Amino acid sequence: MPGIPAATLAVALWTAGMATVCAQVQPLTIDLFDDDAPALERERATVTYETDIELSEHYQTGGGGLRSLGLDATTGLAFDPGPDTRVNLSARIQSARAFDARRGGLKRRSRLELDESWVRHRLTPALSLTFGRQVIAWGHSDFYYGAQLTDRVNPRDFSEPVLIDLDDSRLPVLATRLQRLGPVEWELVATHERRFHRFDRAGGDFDPLLPLRQQGLSVQAADEGVTALGGIFVRVARQLGGTDVALVASRSRRNSPVLQSLPGARSLALRHPQQNAVGFSLNRAVGSYVFKTEHVWTASGVPHTASQSRDKTLQSMLGLDYFGFDDWLLVAELSNEHRINPSAGTAPVNEGNLSLAASWTPAGRDLEFNALWLRSFPYSARVARLESAFRLNDRLRLRLGAIDYRATDARSFYAPFADRDRLYMSFEIAF
Amino acid sequence: MSTFDTGKVRELVGLTLALLLVLIDGLGPVKGDPRVGDESARAVMALFDEVEDGDAASAELKMLLIDQSGNRKQRQFGWKRLDSGADSRSTIVFSAPADLSGTGFVGWNWAGERADDTWLCLPALQRCKRVANAGQSGAFLGTDFSFYDINGFNLDDWDYQFVEADSSLDGEPVWLIEATPRAGRAREVEDKTGYRRFHAWVSKRSHLMVKARYWLTRPHREKYFFASDVRQVDGIWTIFQQQMLSLERGEQVHATVIQLGSIDYGVTLNESEMTTAGLMQGW
Numbered sequence: 267m268p269g270i271p272a273a274t275l276a277v278a279l280w281t282a283g284m285a286t287v288c289a290q291v292q293p294l295t296i297d298l299f300d301d302d303a304p305a306l307e308r309e310r311a312t313v314t315y316e317t318d319i320e321l322s323e324h325y326q327t328g329g330g331g332l333r334s335l336g337l338d339a340t341t342g343l344a345f346d347p348g349p350d351t352r353v354n355l356s357a358r359i360q361s362a363r364a365f366d367a368r369r370g371g372l373k374r375r376s377r378l379e380l381d382e383s384w385v386r387h388r389l390t391p392a393l394s395l396t397f398g399r400q401v402i403a404w405g406h407s408d409f410y411y412g413a414q415l416t417d418r419v420n421p422r423d424f425s426e427p428v429l430i431d432l433d434d435s436r437l438p439v440l441a442t443r444l445q446r447l448g449p450v451e452w453e454l455v456a457t458h459e460r461r462f463h464r465f466d467r468a469g470g471d472f473d474p475l476l477p478l479r480q481q482g483l484s485v486q487a488a489d490e491g492v493t494a495l496g497g498i499f500v501r502v503a504r505q506l507g508g509t510d511v512a513l514v515a516s517r518s519r520r521n522s523p524v525l526q527s528l529p530g531a532r533s534l535a536l537r538h539p540q541q542n543a544v545g546f547s548l549n550r551a552v553g554s555y556v557f558k559t560e561h562v563w564t565a566s567g568v569p570h571t572a573s574q575s576r577d578k579t580l581q582s583m584l585g586l587d588y589f590g591f592d593d594w595l596l597v598a599e600l601s602n603e604h605r606i607n608p609s610a611g612t613a614p615v616n617e618g619n620l621s622l623a624a625s626w627t628p629a630g631r632d633l634e635f636n637a638l639w640l641r642s643f644p645y646s647a648r649v650a651r652l653e654s655a656f657r658l659n660d661r662l663r664l665r666l667g668a669i670d671y672r673a674t675d676a677r678s679f680y681a682p683f684a685d686r687d688r689l690y691m692s693f694e695i696a697f
Numbered sequence: 698m699s700t701f702d703t704g705k706v707r708e709l710v711g712l713t714l715a716l717l718l719v720l721i722d723g724l725g726p727v728k729g730d731p732r733v734g735d736e737s738a739r740a741v742m743a744l745f746d747e748v749e750d751g752d753a754a755s756a757e758l759k760m761l762l763i764d765q766s767g768n769r770k771q772r773q774f775g776w777k778r779l780d781s782g783a784d785s786r787s788t789i790v791f792s793a794p795a796d797l798s799g800t801g802f803v804g805w806n807w808a809g810e811r812a813d814d815t816w817l818c819l820p821a822l823q824r825c826k827r828v829a830n831a832g833q834s835g836a837f838l839g840t841d842f843s844f845y846d847i848n849g850f851n852l853d854d855w856d857y858q859f860v861e862a863d864s865s866l867d868g869e870p871v872w873l874i875e876a877t878p879r880a881g882r883a884r885e886v887e888d889k890t891g892y893r894r895f896h897a898w899v900s901k902r903s904h905l906m907v908k909a910r911y912w913l914t915r916p917h918r919e920k921y922f923f924a925s926d927v928r929q930v931d932g933i934w935t936i937f938q939q940q941m942l943s944l945e946r947g948e949q950v951h952a953t954v955i956q957l958g959s960i961d962y963g964v965t966l967n968e969s970e971m972t973t974a975g976l977m978q979g980w
Binding site: 447448 | 759760921954978
């Protein structure tokens, strides 16, 4: 076209084209608040209900399989009787029915327990007191295997190792908690309950003492129950220029048991000696990474000796969370327990785990994939878990997964579970 | 939600970081009706960039995500913000859907170069977890906002010129301004922001950006921002609905709508409740 410079024509055409596109793009006509009026006031009472219905099958061949159907339901009520008081009541029912072709027959087990149930009162805007069964999570670790570091108050549920994640595994304990908010946060916790790590029932699929029981040894359980003072825990935390720093000290019973031989009989007893601990934790975000570390020094009584010597341990964790890729989250942790047992006269021992987890959530989809891999040392063992979850709607989620245990060293905690691989499927309902 | 529902953690992190940023700045209101002395394009954008927000606010909001197939996901949450000088602290607590109810975020937004601090809190599990802010140009998972859209905007990254100094949008007088990467820094700015250029419609009445169009470095991709239902609350101009639409070859592929139900600028907040421990206590 003579007379019109090509560049001008191009700009004119581009502008016309863009104007057309621009004219087509209009804001959506949506009113998200047309159904109900929003309220600034916090609701005075809320009722929650969560249920997992889980179907699982052990697929390891040899001796038949195990099919089980389980129900895990938690219901809760939270309400505020006054402006400075909050009450939380929660109960949990776990029930499972299993057909075990290896051991024959139908097995049932059920458990009903008081979950997190407490009353909290705000003494001043910065000071509050909480009494009741509660969970107090202080640590930065995302994995529970091996050492219990600065996250010391609650025992853990090991009844299905690696299948139960850390946050679901903390067992609430009866405690009084005094908490002061501010630039420096203080917490003082006194527990009033002897409650220790939970393992699978005697003879169960994940009973870690199964090899001993199969040798004809009987094992006496530890005494649990309410007590005036089970333990004292103190934490001081502060945010220092982008770093979370916390110091922790405690005096309590050890949550993991020590086996004590009983004289004159083929029997053992589970003992939980007194343990003093002091430690610290740090974490910091740098770009797409969060670095985290925890270190705790403990000294425990040794119940199976007459001497006053004590087991000493240095427990450490170094971890990294990576948020760099869109749709991906990666977590890596290395934990180690350096144990000195002067009463046994043996060389110091190092035990630990390398744990890796990755998740992928495709953008815009109600779908997620999780992978978890654990390797124990020095007693060679590894556990791998793959899981996917689909959110069917706002209240219903379907979870499918598989877990595989491998342990070649009989001293490994995971050795008794080497044939306990399973496929599982669960519906999670919440409202 | 267990720890290794990490997919959900990732989704929440993305979703809520975006929300924290949108709410910190996107609902940043302009007080009164200051006169514009210098109507150069850069001065107008400086007005937008340096909008004054209230010292404290508490609000109820809903957010809607719409995918290419028209599937919708809705979230409801409460938001609080407390300013301390040039710094601010925010909290977000989800109230719906049921499986997210109680989940919260705490964000400390620092002036200057210091990186913001963000924590994900799960009161049902009594657990807070520090999370990292990802790169500025990437879209946060599930939303159409990027970190740069809201929080990373730097006036000096761009050169500005009026496309129309006296335009109107739905009857409202606006400046229409084009921003292109600063001369000599095009590659750096494109890498940082993910945008080749953008157009901004800035209201002459409220000085808020009421519409924007972004050309992405990703081929054939554009985004449109719309602010609607802009009104004064306690004398403060406030956007009640924001939308960001993502388009590929002119077709909408995703959309995010954030709507304010109510807001209280007179709320009394203290710093101790804008912490992880404060959020976990739930007062």
